[in-house]
Amino acid sequence: MSGLIGRKIGMTRLADEAGNFVACTVxxxxxCVVTQIKTEEKDGxxxxxxxxxxxxxxxxxxxxxxxxxxxxxxxxxxxxxxxGFEKELKAGEVVDVTIFNEGDFVDVAGTSKGEGFQGVVxxxxxxxxxxxxxxxxxxxxxxxxxxASSFPSRVWRGKKMAGRTxxxxxxxxxxxxxxxxxxxxxxxxxxxxPGYNGSYVIVER
Amino acid sequence: MNLIxxxxxxxxxxxxxxxxxxxxxxxxxxKIKEGDKERVQQYQGIVIQRRGAGASAMFTVRxxxxxxxxxxxxxxxxxxIDKIELNKQGVVRRARIYYIRQAKGKKARIEEKQHNETxxxxxxxxxxPVAAAAE
Numbered sequence: 001m002s003g004l005i006g007r008k009i010g011m012t013r014l015a016d017e018a019g020n021f022v023a024c025t026v027x028x029x030x031x032c033v034v035t036q037i038k039t040e041e042k043d044g045x046x047x048x049x050x051x052x053x054x055x056x057x058x059x060x061x062x063x064x065x066x067x068x069x070x071x072x073x074x075x076x077x078x079x080x081x082x083x084g085f086e087k088e089l090k091a092g093e094v095v096d097v098t099i100f101n102e103g104d105f106v107d108v109a110g111t112s113k114g115e116g117f118q119g120v121v122x123x124x125x126x127x128x129x130x131x132x133x134x135x136x137x138x139x140x141x142x143x144x145x146x147x148a149s150s151f152p153s154r155v156w157r158g159k160k161m162a163g164r165t166x167x168x169x170x171x172x173x174x175x176x177x178x179x180x181x182x183x184x185x186x187x188x189x190x191x192x193x194p195g196y197n198g199s200y201v202i203v204e205r
Numbered sequence: 206m207n208l209i210x211x212x213x214x215x216x217x218x219x220x221x222x223x224x225x226x227x228x229x230x231x232x233x234x235x236k237i238k239e240g241d242k243e244r245v246q247q248y249q250g251i252v253i254q255r256r257g258a259g260a261s262a263m264f265t266v267r268x269x270x271x272x273x274x275x276x277x278x279x280x281x282x283x284x285x286i287d288k289i290e291l292n293k294q295g296v297v298r299r300a301r302i303y304y305i306r307q308a309k310g311k312k313a314r315i316e317e318k319q320h321n322e323t324x325x326x327x328x329x330x331x332x333x334p335v336a337a338a339a340e
């Protein structure tokens with residue numbers, strides 16, 4: 001799986017060839033540097049480690065500085081491993097948006113927006129009580145019963161309840177690449193992707 | 206420059222349109238596809254608002270059709286807009302004249318902008334019909 005590390009920039013809408021507007025997300029993806037090649041013999045699995053965005057010595061631990069020195073690259077802020085990269089690469093090589101083509105379908109993973117403590121209707125899509133009348137009072141978005149009675153006499157593990165929502169890894173799958181602007185390392189994908197503007201994302205095919 | 210602005214500038218075609226604002230009366234020549242035939246439809250009305258910026262800017266045009274108020278929203282940079290004629294420049298005090306929806310009779314009129322001579326001389330080419338009307 002080929003991929004890149006990038007940042008979500010924001011959304012806009014652009015016209016396609018027919019003139020219809022398409023909602024697009026602007027992603028600044030790469031250029032990434034290969035910082036390590038993991039092999040079956042040495043590490044137990046094959047993968048390629050990519051680094052993204054320059055970092056200063058001050059903000060890089062000494063151990064990581066050594067790691068970058070070994071790869072012959074400058075310090076990087078983000079390191080991500082990709083398994084089964086389609087291109088043969090050596091440590092120190094640069095990978096950029098040209099590995100993708102317009103029209104390709106990609107998956108974009110990131111950290112979804114944190115929504116705080118939310119009820120079951122928003123968090124799990126419960127339908128709520130569904131009626132404001134017929135004796136209902138103050139419980140339109142209530143979760144209802146948490147389980148049966150004497151068996152099991154407890155609440156099943158993993159029962160969907162209210163709580164912290166969002167702020168977890170999320171992936172948007174099968175997004176078509178609308179346009180690529182290699183001069184600015186910009187990737188435009190159709191539709192929305194998880195996370196805040198400016199947050200790190202992984203684009204993979 | 207902001208990357209989104211860069212992308213919009215690069216990929217969104219800018220249209221040469223007259224400079225119209227809320228209160229103006231305009232005619233939008235809109236391309237419509239019927240099967241594989243294409244024709245141009247005219248839609249004349251009062252601009253109620255312009256909103257948004259960059260590639261996603263829109264404007265709303267209201268007209269009274271057979272006694273029923275009709276509002277259409279167009280993207281400013283739509284490829285389907287053939288051209289826009291500025292028929293009348295109105296004098297309004299707000300950028301979004303929603304009050305026109307409730308206004309009846311005399312209140313629903315919009316005063317037309319009066320041009321003095323210097324303004325007419327300096328008026329852009331696309332404002333010509335208005336200049337002619339003012340004379």
